[in-house]
Amino acid sequence: MKTIFLVLFSLLLILFVSCIDAQSCNPSGKLRGKKPPHGKCVNDPDCCQPGKLYDTYTCSPPVTKQTKAIMTINNFEKGGDGGGPSECDNKYHSNDIPIVALSTGWYNKGKRCFNYVNIHYKGKSVKAKVVDECDTTMGCDDVHGYQPPCRNNIVDGSKAVWEALGVPKSDWGEADITWSDA
Numbered sequence: 194m195k196t197i198f199l200v201l202f203s204l205l206l207i208l209f210v211s212c213i214d215a216q217s218c219n220p221s222g223k224l225r226g227k228k229p230p231h232g233k234c235v236n237d238p239d240c241c242q243p244g245k246l247y248d249t250y251t252c253s254p255p256v257t258k259q260t261k262a263i264m265t266i267n268n269f270e271k272g273g274d275g276g277g278p279s280e281c282d283n284k285y286h287s288n289d290i291p292i293v294a295l296s297t298g299w300y301n302k303g304k305r306c307f308n309y310v311n312i313h314y315k316g317k318s319v320k321a322k323v324v325d326e327c328d329t330t331m332g333c334d335d336v337h338g339y340q341p342p343c344r345n346n347i348v349d350g351s352k353a354v355w356e357a358l359g360v361p362k363s364d365w366g367e368a369d370i371t372w373s374d375a
Contacts, residue, residue: 229339241333250345253298281306294325309375319357
């Protein structure tokens, strides 16, 4: 009887912890979109919509050996749609090298700066260096190119990442990928 109780208690504890972990990355708040000043919107279709509420996050889903994510494209060069310089070194970077920005939780307060991640897409993979954060806590301002906060599951890749994965240019924008620490 004692063994059955311990087994049931263990199963319930595992279930409880799993539920907490699965729900541990809910939106942490909302940010109201503002109208960008004339000519300040860096990437027009992606700019904040006045009055629209955008979810903000302080976390990202747990990292595994095959973390599911959405890859977006970012211009890391000065004047590009990435907003300001990269968070890791306060510099701009060439889009001709495989580099990425990770959502705030995955960026982990800079602990992944200059580390590499492996990105997988339809049987191809590329190793890319983390140089920036895709901010999930702020947006709709000059620093963020008047774009909304990132979603919490974004790997924002340079042109070189998209090319290395063989994604046809006509499909650039968003792609379902998996990634892991290299």
